[in-house]
Amino acid sequence: MLGVGITVATTIGHALVGMTVARSMGAGGIRDQWFWYAFAIFAANAPDLDLVPGFLINDPAYFHRLASHSLFGLLTFTGIVFVAARFLTDRHVYMTTLASIGYASHLVLDMPWIPWLWPLTPEFVPVSWAPIAANIQTTPGGDVATLIGELFSATNLLEIPKEVAAYLPPLLISWYLTNLSQERAA
Numbered sequence: 001m002l003g004v005g006i007t008v009a010t011t012i013g014h015a016l017v018g019m020t021v022a023r024s025m026g027a028g029g030i031r032d033q034w035f036w037y038a039f040a041i042f043a044a045n046a047p048d049l050d051l052v053p054g055f056l057i058n059d060p061a062y063f064h065r066l067a068s069h070s071l072f073g074l075l076t077f078t079g080i081v082f083v084a085a086r087f088l089t090d091r092h093v094y095m096t097t098l099a100s101i102g103y104a105s106h107l108v109l110d111m112p113w114i115p116w117l118w119p120l121t122p123e124f125v126p127v128s129w130a131p132i133a134a135n136i137q138t139t140p141g142g143d144v145a146t147l148i149g150e151l152f153s154a155t156n157l158l159e160i161p162k163e164v165a166a167y168l169p170p171l172l173i174s175w176y177l178t179n180l181s182q183e184r185a186a
């Protein structure tokens with residue numbers, strides 16, 4: 001028996017969109033392109049790292065979709081990458097931009113279930129649209145074992161093909177178009 005269903009993207013949907021962001025930002029044309037795809041996938045999933053402290057107290061949802069899923073979270077993550085990038089790469093502007101757009105893509109895909117203005121208000125800001133996303137059902141306040149059981153339930157796993165159908169085509173199109181423009185430039 002599953003709990004409440006909400007439409008948010010899963011890790012797979014976020015990863016596909018993160019990769020599309022990197023590809024559209026020209027990652028295919030620069031050295032170490034696979035590092036940049038991996039980094040974009042990380043940035044596009046970074047807001048959900050707020051599940052980690054909840055796992056430690058056996059209440060995964062406790063910190064979930066609060067600070068990290070807000071404009072405050074976006075600015076904090078961008079700021080951290082901005083500072084770290086100066087030590088990690090000579091492409092620090094690229095890295096910071098990729099981080100902020102990848103992270104922002106997560107917030108857009110999780111709409112309308114995010115508190116944009118946290119900590120001013122923990123309320124979800126109502127929006128009249130939601131992106132195509134998986135309808136994931138979980139029990140609020142459930143423990144780690146419950147959550148894992150629910151995430152791997154047939155009901156929830158069957159939502160993933162829907163996401164792939166929605167987010168794989170934009171990735172393939174961006175891949176194809178950037179290939180074309182690279183070939184033209186060569």
Ligand SMILES: [Zn+2]
Pocket residue numbers: 008047048069106110
């Ligand atoms: Zn999320």
